[in-house]
Structures are given as C-alpha cells and as structure tokens.
Amino acid sequence: MHNDILDSLSDYPFDRLRALLNTTEPPAGVTPIHMQIGEPKHAAPEFIAPLLTENMSEWGRYPPPNGTEDLRSAIADWLVKRYDLAPDSIDPSQHIAIVSGTREALFMAGLLAVPTEKHGVQPTVLMPNPFYQVYVGAGALARAEVVYLPAGPETGFQPDFSHVAADDLKRAALAYINTPANPQGSVATLKQLKTAVGYAREHNFMLAVDECYSEIYTGEKPPGLFDACRELGGDNPFANTLVFHSLSKRSNLPGLRSGFVAGDPDLIKLLLRLRQYGGAQVPLPVMNTSAALWRDEAHVEASRDLYRAKFDLALDMLDGKFKASRPGGGFYLWLNVEDGEAAAYKLWAEAGLRVLPGAYLARDNADGTNPGAAYIRMALVHDLDTTHDAITRLLATLA
Ligand SMILES: Cc1ncc(COP(=O)(O)O)c(C=O)c1O
Structure with missing residues (x-):
C-alpha cells in the first residue's frame, strides 16, 4: 500500500x-x-564560521517554528532595500515565514494552495515548461491537475498566462513562476510579473514566485514580485502572492538549508500552520548566521x-x-x-x-x-x- x-x-x-x-x-x-x-x-563568506560555532547550547533547543525576530527583521530590511519598498511596508511578524531552504517551501505551496475542489471540479496547478521539478511533485501530490505553460523562445522563455485555456485558468489554485528561471536563465519583466499578479487576483489563485536566483546576474538586477506589488499598490499589496528566497545560491550555502517566504499575510499565516505539522525548523545557530548573511552584500x-x-x-x-x-x-x-x-x-x-x-x-x-x-x-x-x-x-x- x-x-x-x-x-x-x-x-x-x-x-x-x-x-x-x-x-x-x-x-x-x-x-x-x-x-x-x-x-x-x-x-562561503568567512565571517560565518564563528557564528555557526558560538552559542553551542542553542543546538540543544527546539528552534521557534517561525524563526527569530532578529532573522525576520534582517530579511525585512533586505527586502525593503532590494525592492525599493516603503520602510514600514514589510511587517516581519506578518509578511515573512522562515523555511529550511526553498525546496521544501515550494513543495508545501501545493498543500497550502490547492483546495479539494474549485468551482466543484479538480483544481489545476500552472507551471512553466521546462520547470524546477519540485513544482510538479507539489501539484501532483496536492491532487491537482498539472498544466504546463510553454516557456520556450516563442514566449521569451517565461510562461504567458494569456495563452492558458479559460477552463484551466478558472480551476487554477496555484501558479509557479521562476525568475531568473532554471534552466533557461530568463528573467520575467516587470510587466510580465504585474500581469501574472493580475491573473492571480482576477481568478483567485496563489502566485508562487521562485526567486532563488535573483541575486545571480551579470547585467541588470532582475525585477521581482515585490517590484510588481510595489507598483500595483493597494490596501493589501501582496494579496494572492508569495515569493521564495534562499541563501543557497545567493550566499553559496546550499548545505545551510536556509530561506524564507514572504508575501500575503493570510497565506503566510496558513503556511505557518502547515509547517507546524510538517515543516523542518531552521536550527538557531543557522538562523543567527542567516541574519548576518542577509545583512551583508559584499x-x-x-x-x-x-x-x-x-x-x-x-x-x-x-x-x-x-x-x-x-x-x-x-x-x-x-x-x-x-x-x-x-x-x-x-x-x-x-x-x-x-x-x-x-x-x-x-x-x-x-x-x-x-x-x-x-x-x-x-x-x-x-x-x-x-x-x-x-x-x-x-x-x-x-x-
Ligand atoms: C529554481 C529553483 N528553485 C528552488 C531551488 C531550491 O533551493 P534551496 O532549497 O536550496 O533553497 C532550486 C535549487 O536548485 C532551484 O533551482
């Protein structure tokens, strides 16, 4: 069985x-x-070695499931600077969830977003094709129908929501975007991101934007979900959206297993509930180290x-x-x-x-x-x- x-x-x-x-x-x-x-x-930056070994007693404690205040405020400051946000626009206690690398969190996005039925039928999960493999596992194991959106040369290697069949869009519970994308390296434009947010709100699905490569670029800094949310504005500027960031690629520390999810406070609250049941907490010394890493750009x-x-x-x-x-x-x-x-x-x-x-x-x-x-x-x-x-x-x- x-x-x-x-x-x-x-x-x-x-x-x-x-x-x-x-x-x-x-x-x-x-x-x-x-x-x-x-x-x-x-x-990896040398300054992390002492941080990982000091406070050894912290390995003997269960870490708080949603991380330390210090780490969440380091991340909030980073987001404000990176995406040119108003200083008080990110509330570290409402807009941010600490996760043990984004792979697990991207997988949990399926469990978080997909209801049993949408409009009485099986929901869909939309994703680019090619794609990071975790998305398909997330969609399938959440018992959704996975719908692949072409992301080849004809669409600038990013998915185009205007080509999704009306029925698939109506049933959509979740859509993934990956920018910069693995494997193609394509970057969604600000316009594409704003359009995707518009689709998510109009059709009431969750938009999961995987930005784990956002800091690896050789030309212009890629725009991100929060640039789109900033420009769109509104009372709940992050409504229907979550962004996924990681220290794996940014700081050359894939073994650290440290990342965060940020966005819609209602979704963050539900993600925290989900993680209470099935999420691996980030160890306290790793959180202390992560806070220092998010504060350093050198x-x-x-x-x-x-x-x-x-x-x-x-x-x-x-x-x-x-x-x-x-x-x-x-x-x-x-x-x-x-x-x-x-x-x-x-x-x-x-x-x-x-x-x-x-x-x-x-x-x-x-x-x-x-x-x-x-x-x-x-x-x-x-x-x-x-x-x-x-x-x-x-x-x-x-x-
Ligand atoms: C597109 C993409 N998203 C997410 C991840 C997961 O990264 P991590 O779990 O190390 O944060 C990877 C790792 O290769 C990736 O390529």
Missing part, C-alpha cells in the same frame, strides 16, 4: 541522468567535470563578479555556437545542441563532462515534442580554470 501518485513521479532528472550515463565510463585518465547540478561552489557582489568572469569566458569561447547567450540571471548555460540526450551521453563518454539533457527538465507537449529536447544545461559553478577546461571539452566533442 502506498500513495500511487508517487508512481507517476519516478522520473526525477538526476535518476534519469544516472540511468543514461552509468552504462559508460569517462575515458581513462580524464578527470570528470560535474556540471549537471546547480550546486554553488564559490567559497560577499554577494564578490560572487556575482566570479560568475560574470565565467560567463564572459564561456561566451567568448562559444562565440554564438549552440545559440549560447548571456542569461538574464542564474548560473546556467542553456545550450541548443539539437539532441540534448545524445550530446550529454557523448560528452560524458568521450570527455568526462557531465551535463543535464534539457528534456529531463521538461514534459512532452501534446504533440509529443519536448521543449527541452534540443538543449543541455551546464551549471557554471566551478572556478574559471575548470570552466575553461569544460568549454574546451564541449567544443572539441560536439564541434
């Missing part, structure tokens, strides 16, 4: 990648380069400089091949190699370069085509020399 929905979720991209590549070995003597996973590798700027140097190098070497271009944000190269799965196999077998086929991050369209099929995703998380080595191998193998 088990939850049969899990049977439909058996194709997690990294499982599929292992099945594809574990039948072969990289050539003898070649040191593998792993670029399949978005695990930041820049050094390490974030230094990290951005490293990504900028790597994109400069990689794009210079690629010189437009595989339709390579500078993403609006994030740290992925999303390369059109015509057949991503065949390219991933060849790169591993012939060059010891491990990348992810784009098809594994997307679902097939009704006509059987897959919007990720032509692509590979490469995470530019290593140092400059390794990046140079990886692009050299890529060019030599696929040229």
Whole structure:
C-alpha cells in the first residue's frame, strides 16, 4: 500500500541522468567535470564560521517554528532595500515565514494552495515548461491537475498566462513562476510579473514566485514580485502572492538549508500552520548566521563578479555556437545542441563532462515534442580554470 501518485513521479532528472550515463565510463585518465547540478561552489563568506560555532547550547533547543525576530527583521530590511519598498511596508511578524531552504517551501505551496475542489471540479496547478521539478511533485501530490505553460523562445522563455485555456485558468489554485528561471536563465519583466499578479487576483489563485536566483546576474538586477506589488499598490499589496528566497545560491550555502517566504499575510499565516505539522525548523545557530548573511552584500557582489568572469569566458569561447547567450540571471548555460540526450551521453563518454539533457527538465507537449529536447544545461559553478577546461571539452566533442 502506498500513495500511487508517487508512481507517476519516478522520473526525477538526476535518476534519469544516472540511468543514461552509468552504462559508460569517462575515458581513462580524464578527470570528470560535474556540471549537471546547480550546486554553488564559490567559497562561503568567512565571517560565518564563528557564528555557526558560538552559542553551542542553542543546538540543544527546539528552534521557534517561525524563526527569530532578529532573522525576520534582517530579511525585512533586505527586502525593503532590494525592492525599493516603503520602510514600514514589510511587517516581519506578518509578511515573512522562515523555511529550511526553498525546496521544501515550494513543495508545501501545493498543500497550502490547492483546495479539494474549485468551482466543484479538480483544481489545476500552472507551471512553466521546462520547470524546477519540485513544482510538479507539489501539484501532483496536492491532487491537482498539472498544466504546463510553454516557456520556450516563442514566449521569451517565461510562461504567458494569456495563452492558458479559460477552463484551466478558472480551476487554477496555484501558479509557479521562476525568475531568473532554471534552466533557461530568463528573467520575467516587470510587466510580465504585474500581469501574472493580475491573473492571480482576477481568478483567485496563489502566485508562487521562485526567486532563488535573483541575486545571480551579470547585467541588470532582475525585477521581482515585490517590484510588481510595489507598483500595483493597494490596501493589501501582496494579496494572492508569495515569493521564495534562499541563501543557497545567493550566499553559496546550499548545505545551510536556509530561506524564507514572504508575501500575503493570510497565506503566510496558513503556511505557518502547515509547517507546524510538517515543516523542518531552521536550527538557531543557522538562523543567527542567516541574519548576518542577509545583512551583508559584499560577499554577494564578490560572487556575482566570479560568475560574470565565467560567463564572459564561456561566451567568448562559444562565440554564438549552440545559440549560447548571456542569461538574464542564474548560473546556467542553456545550450541548443539539437539532441540534448545524445550530446550529454557523448560528452560524458568521450570527455568526462557531465551535463543535464534539457528534456529531463521538461514534459512532452501534446504533440509529443519536448521543449527541452534540443538543449543541455551546464551549471557554471566551478572556478574559471575548470570552466575553461569544460568549454574546451564541449567544443572539441560536439564541434
Ligand atoms: C529554481 C529553483 N528553485 C528552488 C531551488 C531550491 O533551493 P534551496 O532549497 O536550496 O533553497 C532550486 C535549487 O536548485 C532551484 O533551482
């Protein structure tokens, strides 16, 4: 006896990648380069080491489920500065929930938003295609119908709500947006964000905006949900919306498991109730460390400089091949190699370069085509020399 929905979720991209590549070995003597996973590798800021080890007695206490006041006020200050908000517009006790990384919280968004029925029928959960895999698990396990919105070149690699069928929109309980997007690196414009908020309010669904890559950019600072809410204004400027932020990518600390959700106070209240039952609290020393990280921008700027140097190098070497271009944000190269799965196999077998086929991050369209099929995703998380080595191998193998 088990939850049969899990049977439909058996194709997690990294499982599929292992099945594809574990039948072969990289050539003898070649040191593998792993670029399949978005695990930041820049050094974490040194100032956190003492913070994690002082107050050891705090490991012996259950942390408050919604975090410390200090952490919530550090986050409120960060939001005000980052999104140019009025200083009193974020109430740390009402607008913010502390979460142990955004993956869990993005999953819980499904349980939070999806009712048993909407207008007497099964609700839908809308998400871009390709997409971060947690969204589909969240929608399916909340027993909604998952509806995929094309996010390819024709829509600027972001979903377009005006193309959603009227019935799917009417039944919508939740929609995900990811900006900057994994895997394409596309950034939703302020207009697109405002339009999405408008749809959420008009059709009364929850808009979940995943901004975990918001601080990784090499050009202009990407706009976010709170820019849209600020411009839209109103009595409840965050109504129907939640934004998800994390220290994993911003501060190169995916192992810290520290993030937050902010937005509509009614939704935050319900999220806290949900987390009382099934949420992992963030340990107190991690919360103290997180507060210091949200208060520091120097390490974030230094990290951005490293990504900028790597994109400069990689794009210079690629010189437009595989339709390579500078993403609006994030740290992925999303390369059109015509057949991503065949390219991933060849790169591993012939060059010891491990990348992810784009098809594994997307679902097939009704006509059987897959919007990720032509692509590979490469995470530019290593140092400059390794990046140079990886692009050299890529060019030599696929040229
Ligand atoms: C788009 C996207 N959202 C959310 C996450 C989850 O990040 P974390 O749980 O580390 O905050 C990831 C991690 O790779 C991601 O790519």
